[in-house]
Amino acid sequence: MNTRFVSMAGMLGLLLVAPLVTGGVAAGADAPYLPGITSNDLNPEGCVSCHKGDTSLKNKLAELKHRNVDSKVNVIPGDCGSCHTEDEGLDTMSQIAHSMHYAAGSKSEFVTKHQGSCLHCHQLSTGDGAVTVKSGNKNW
Ligand code: HEC
Numbered sequence: 001m002n003t004r005f006v007s008m009a010g011m012l013g014l015l016l017v018a019p020l021v022t023g024g025v026a027a028g029a030d031a032p033y034l035p036g037i038t039s040n041d042l043n044p045e046g047c048v049s050c051h052k053g054d055t056s057l058k059n060k061l062a063e064l065k066h067r068n069v070d071s072k073v074n075v076i077p078g079d080c081g082s083c084h085t086e087d088e089g090l091d092t093m094s095q096i097a098h099s100m101h102y103a104a105g106s107k108s109e110f111v112t113k114h115q116g117s118c119l120h121c122h123q124l125s126t127g128d129g130a131v132t133v134k135s136g137n138k139n140w
């Protein structure tokens with residue numbers, strides 16, 4: 001997707017790991033978990049990288065008795081935001097994404113299973129420092 005970003009992240013990984021290895025310390029043992037920066041990014045497309053198959057957002061929303069939005073969304077989470085605005089009197093995607101994943105604090109499954117990283121959904125460009133929200137196409 002963003003090759004410049006990926007290759008830069010790879011370089012950074014080498015720079016960080018090399019001194020640890022030569023210093024005789026287990027590589028990466030103390031490295032903070034920063035997907036895309038200190039490790040491979042397992043979820044480069046954010047929501048849809050993680051929510052797939054049984055845990056697709058289609059299924060998750062059906063469990064929540066959400067109205068069917070199949071015809072209204074193609075790009076996730078951008079298109080969800082067409083309805084989820086304050087003007088519509090609905091929770092914004094920011095509120096939804098943050099509350100759904102951190103509501104139970106340290107006991108949230110997102111935290112216990114995925115280490116709760118902001119960088120599962122956000123991407124940080126080490127070049128210009130811009131932070132964006134990852135995006136992907138509907139996967140159902
Ligand atoms: C790294 C994995 C991961 C990413 C990325 C992720 N989620 Fe989740 N999501 C989870 C986990 C884990 C849960 C809680 C357990 C469950 O319901 O599967 C969850 C729960 C949810 C729920 C609530 C389901 C319920 O039944 O209560 C919704 C809605 C949701 N996510 C939407 C999103 C949206 C929208 C995005 C992108 C902005 C996103 N998720 C990104 C892992 C992820």
Ligand code: HEC
Nearest residue numbers: 057064066067069072073076079080082083084090091096
């Ligand atoms: C056509 C408009 C529309 C679209 C598009 C839409 N939603 Fe919603 N959503 C709503 C409405 C309206 C509610 C309030 C409950 C209700 O009336 O069904 C809601 C409620 C929710 C809730 C319940 C929790 C809360 O804070 O309100 C979640 C979670 C949610 N939406 C996630 C999503 C996700 C993820 C997408 C994109 C895949 C999405 N929505 C797309 C209209 C929409």
Ligand code: HEC
Nearest residue numbers: 077081093094095097098101116117118119120121122133
């Ligand atoms: C599950 C996905 C997800 C996770 C995890 C997540 N965010 Fe977000 N974040 C979003 C989405 C979606 C938006 C809304 C983007 C939009 O409106 O276009 C957002 C918006 C934001 C904004 C913009 C202000 C606002 O409220 O609209 C800030 C700041 C932010 N996030 C910080 C964080 C921080 C800090 C963390 C980690 C502690 C984090 N986010 C974790 C999905 C996530």
